[in-house]
Amino acid sequence: MPASPAVTAALLSWYDRHRRALPWRAVGGAEPDPYAVWLSEVMLQQTTVAAVKGFYARFLALWPDVAALAAAPREAVLKEWAGLGYYARARNLHDCAAAVVERHGGRFPRTETELRALPGIGDYTAAAVAAIAFGEVATVVDGNVERVMTRLHAVETPVPAARPEIRRLTAALVPRARPGDFAQATMDLGATICTPRSPACAICPLTASCAARAAGTQALYPRKLPRKAVPRRFGAMAVVERADGAVLVRTRPSKGLLGGMTEFFGSDWGPAAPAASEMAEASGAALERVGQVEHVFTHFALTLDVYRGRSRSGAAPEGCRWVGPAQLAREPIPNAFAKVWDAAAGGTASAVVPVAADGLGLVGLE
DNA sequence: TACTCGTGGCC
DNA sequence: TGGCCAAGAGT
Incomplete structure (x- = not known):
């Protein structure tokens, strides 16, 4: 399959001038560290670059290579992941590190197929690591690539049904010489120029080749099907102290929502929050209601009485x-x-532990 | 295929 | 304010 030299060349040329400097990217043609590439790619799944940076730095400082991460206690990995979301990623990350050590002698395999067989590595991440870290000619398709390709070719089929077509369109452009740079170039373009809202077509290196731009319809792509409304659930959670200042917690089941994470004493979540008397009885504590918190998960919103x-x-x-x-x-x-x-600690001046605000919460626990 | 699975920022 | 969005994977 011949590549399309014009589009690919324009994209790579733009990337050479405007590529973003990111902590996990090798500089000056140096060899990328496969561990760093893999770690960043897993963290970046459905997560913004800005949110990832601090977590990435802490992980790399604590566990500088895959063997160190594999040897870390599971609880330590979960604790460091806390706040980043999608906690199955942390469990799979740890399992993957162990698998790399056990199955591959501590070195990441270089082919897409072998990478794909590891925990937490799906189609996207396998292709991204193979292309970026090892220079394999893999077709990398993420949300950015989908947006760029559906605009470039004015793909009318909605995602996810359009995925096979998007993959073909992308594969036709991948250069044999710089597959990793091509993937990162397309993602950088999607993140900085070909953005979801108000794309900067005037300064886009592909504007002359873009079907959607020619029609003035760039904002319509990628076509998507309407989503369902997110339901709301209600519950209650209590910060219960013992006389010595210890707090009542429990560990959530290892799979499912917030799997393996720590929670305070709480009720089930359903159509209505339990009565205060119910919470008091179940916890064996004298409770005062100090507020309410709101949290929106991917597929439901939660209101908790605190x-x-x-x-x-x-x-x-x-x-x-x-x-x-x-x-x-x-x-x-x-x-x-x-x-x-935070709500419980802020409820009165006699909060057990003072709480500051650093944007991550729980500062009072440090 | 369609659903589950976090969080923060944006307009 | 609320819906949408972000370098997806597992089931």
Whole structure:
């Protein structure tokens, strides 16, 4: 399949002048570190560059290579991932590191097929690591590439049904010489020029070849089917203290929503929040309601009534445990529950632990 | 195929 | 304010 020299050349030329400087990118033609490429690609799944940068730096400092990450305790990996979202990625990341050590002697395999067989590596990440880290001629298709290609060719089929067509269109443009740069160029273009809203067509290197631009319809692509409305659920969560200042927590089931993460004592989530008396009885504590927090997950919104109080007996309800401040700081607490902590701590001046605001919450636990 | 699975920023 | 969006994977 012959490449399209004009579009590919224009894109690579633009990339050579305007590529973004990102921490995980090798500089000056240096060899990319496959571990760094893989780690960044997993973190970047459905996640913005801005959100990833701090997490990436901390992971690389704590675990500089795949063997170090494989040897880390699972709880430590989850704790460092807390706040980044999609926690199955953290579990798969850890499993993948172990698999690379066990199956491949601690070196990432270089082919798309071998990479694809590892935990947490799907079609996109396998192609991206193969192309960027190893120079394999792989077709990398992410959300940016979809947007660029559907505009370039005015693809009328909505995604995800258009994926096979988008893949063919992309594959026809991949150069044998610089497949990794081509992939990153297309993604950089999608992130900075061919953006979802208000694309900067006037300064786009592909504007002369773009079918949507010629028709003035660039904003219509990629075509998408309407989504369903997100339902709302209600529940309650309580920050319960023991006399010595320990707090009641429990670990969520290892799979599913926020799998393996730590939560405070709480109710199930459903059409209505439980009554205050119900929460008090189940927790064995005298509770006061201190507020409400709102959190929007991908497919539902959650409203939690927040309670705070002191245990009467010091007994932990079934499945719960007491943790002191030092241990609490090591717990993997997702942002949804960090909001609960903040609301409980901010409820009165006599909050157990002072809370500052650093944008990540839980500063009072450090 | 269609659903599950976080979070923050944007307009 | 709320819907949309972001370098997707697993089931």
